[in-house]
Amino acid sequence: MPKTKALAASASKESPARKRAKPAVRSASAVNRRLRQIEDKRSAILGAALGLFSRFGLHGTSIDQVAARADVSKSNLLYYFANKEELYVNVLRDLLALWLEPLRGFSAEQDPAEAIGDYIRRKLVVSRDRPDASRLFCLEMIQGAPLLRDELDRELRTLVEKKSEVIRAWIDAGKLAPVDPHHLIFALWAMTQHYADFGVQVQALSGHTLEDEAFFERAVENVQRIVLQGIVPR
Amino acid sequence: MPKTKALAASASKESPARKRAKPAVRSASAVNRRLRQIEDKRSAILGAALGLFSRFGLHGTSIDQVAARADVSKSNLLYYFANKEELYVNVLRDLLALWLEPLRGFSAEQDPAEAIGDYIRRKLVVSRDRPDASRLFCLEMIQGAPLLRDELDRELRTLVEKKSEVIRAWIDAGKLAPVDPHHLIFALWAMTQHYADFGVQVQALSGHTLEDEAFFERAVENVQRIVLQGIVPR
DNA sequence: GTCTATAATTGGATAGAC
DNA sequence: GTCTATCCAATTATAGAC
Numbered sequence: 001m002p003k004t005k006a007l008a009a010s011a012s013k014e015s016p017a018r019k020r021a022k023p024a025v026r027s028a029s030a031v032n033r034r035l036r037q038i039e040d041k042r043s044a045i046l047g048a049a050l051g052l053f054s055r056f057g058l059h060g061t062s063i064d065q066v067a068a069r070a071d072v073s074k075s076n077l078l079y080y081f082a083n084k085e086e087l088y089v090n091v092l093r094d095l096l097a098l099w100l101e102p103l104r105g106f107s108a109e110q111d112p113a114e115a116i117g118d119y120i121r122r123k124l125v126v127s128r129d130r131p132d133a134s135r136l137f138c139l140e141m142i143q144g145a146p147l148l149r150d151e152l153d154r155e156l157r158t159l160v161e162k163k164s165e166v167i168r169a170w171i172d173a174g175k176l177a178p179v180d181p182h183h184l185i186f187a188l189w190a191m192t193q194h195y196a197d198f199g200v201q202v203q204a205l206s207g208h209t210l211e212d213e214a215f216f217e218r219a220v221e222n223v224q225r226i227v228l229q230g231i232v233p234r
Numbered sequence: 235m236p237k238t239k240a241l242a243a244s245a246s247k248e249s250p251a252r253k254r255a256k257p258a259v260r261s262a263s264a265v266n267r268r269l270r271q272i273e274d275k276r277s278a279i280l281g282a283a284l285g286l287f288s289r290f291g292l293h294g295t296s297i298d299q300v301a302a303r304a305d306v307s308k309s310n311l312l313y314y315f316a317n318k319e320e321l322y323v324n325v326l327r328d329l330l331a332l333w334l335e336p337l338r339g340f341s342a343e344q345d346p347a348e349a350i351g352d353y354i355r356r357k358l359v360v361s362r363d364r365p366d367a368s369r370l371f372c373l374e375m376i377q378g379a380p381l382l383r384d385e386l387d388r389e390l391r392t393l394v395e396k397k398s399e400v401i402r403a404w405i406d407a408g409k410l411a412p413v414d415p416h417h418l419i420f421a422l423w424a425m426t427q428h429y430a431d432f433g434v435q436v437q438a439l440s441g442h443t444l445e446d447e448a449f450f451e452r453a454v455e456n457v458q459r460i461v462l463q464g465i466v467p468r
Numbered sequence: 469g470t471c472t473a474t475a476a477t478t479g480g481a482t483a484g485a486c
Numbered sequence: 487g488t489c490t491a492t493c494c495a496a497t498t499a500t501a502g503a504c
Contacts, residue, residue, distance in 0.1 A: 190428035230464030
């Protein structure tokens with residue numbers, strides 16, 4: 001079985017950028033420049049890591065590759081992140097926020113059709129602009145989300161419960177057909193992320209990518225139509 | 235970058251079970267028994283491999299683990315499959331058929347609502363009974379489907395085109411709202427596979443699995459309702 | 469902070485006896 | 487066909503100079 005050794009205790013080593021500069025002779029601005037430089041390097045590494053992890057997974061990616069892509073040496077990378085798994089965890093952490101963002105918009109005062117239509121568009125924008133994030137998230141889920149499990153149970157769960165209440169309120173007000181909120185949310189996630197996660201298949205079958213403006217709009221319209229109106233003629 | 239060395243030339247080594255028994259002293263039934271034994275072992279290995287590959291991916295799984303799970307020795311496994319990638323390819327090949335199966339059902343004479351409702355149920359059955367297959371397929375897609383790309387372009391593509399025609403015929407006959415066939419197919423795939431691929435998340439948020447009979451039925455009904463009727467009250 | 473070794477380990481694959 | 491014993495390559499991670 002794949003090792004999970006340092007996973008739990010992964011917050012152990014402080015990253016250098018977190019350490020405050022000790023009183024030195026340098027001017028404040030020089031220190032700030034330095035700090036920014038370091039932070040930039042960190043995010044360069046994180047960005048490179050996301051790109052590779054999201055395609056090849058944790059085990060399919062070597063530190064070397066990440067380092068090369070981030071244009072730093074391998075040992076330099078290991079100076080910033082104590083080990084591969086710490087790097088991976090840090091990439092994942094940044095992800096969840098981005099992933100949850102669009103859902104927060106929902107509120108009972110809105111018109112449901114509009115709110116949900118909007119949500120679909122926003123999620124498709126994420127699929128278009130951050131397909132790597134979507135894919136890594138998916139990868140992690142497939143593997144049983146060993147690293148996100150806790151967050152899933154806490155943050156995501158409470159958020160989903162809250163939004164389910166909103167959906168129920170809409171239904172009670174007769175503004176929405178009686179649909180199970182959970183299943184509706186699953187459906188929305190699935191349909192929108194599909195364009196990122198199965199991008200290759202979408203491309204192979206339709207000949208287009210979300211990058212293609214016209215195709216993107218068609219995707220938005222069709223998903224909206226299916227979810228809102230359904231496909232049986234009225 | 236991850237190596238792709240022997241991928242193309244992977245059909246090189248014949249698997250032992252494919253070789254016909256040479257004229258021997260054994261009785262026909264003895265030979266048959268032997269062949270079946272071998273075939274059984276092969277599928278034991280393939281089954282074990284599917285289970286592990288679908289969770290941890292190609293690189294996250296070692297031959298050792300597969301061998302252990304299939305209850306054979308590592309070198310014995312390598313007798314049946316020349317190398318890890320050949321094993322992986324064989325697992326994938328078996329998959330595609332299973333994956334395409336449900337779609338073949340579609341034909342223009344059927345009532346669209348019924349045909350599509352049926353399709354949703356059949357796909358959800360697959361998600362329930364063969365989640366590992368669904369997950370591995372998803373993994374492969376995320377990674378750009380290096381091994382399925384050809385099949386995607388051929389088999390899947392022509393099948394999808396054919397079924398898109400059926401959908402278009404339904405629309406022209408006024409039996410279906412004007413929806414882009416491709417996007418509809420994507421939506422159906424996405425919503426149904428989601429229950430397998432994101433099973434952990436579904437479980438974490440809803441507290442249920444498709445194994446749960448009542449939950450399964452609710453999933454079927456809700457997906458059907460969303461796709462067919464939509465969620466805006468009529 | 470960054471680099472050049474290099475240690476340490478894992479894991480894929482082969483050789484050859486039985 | 488199956489096993490044991492290796493070989494060998496790829497990687498992670500560390501040590502220590504600059």
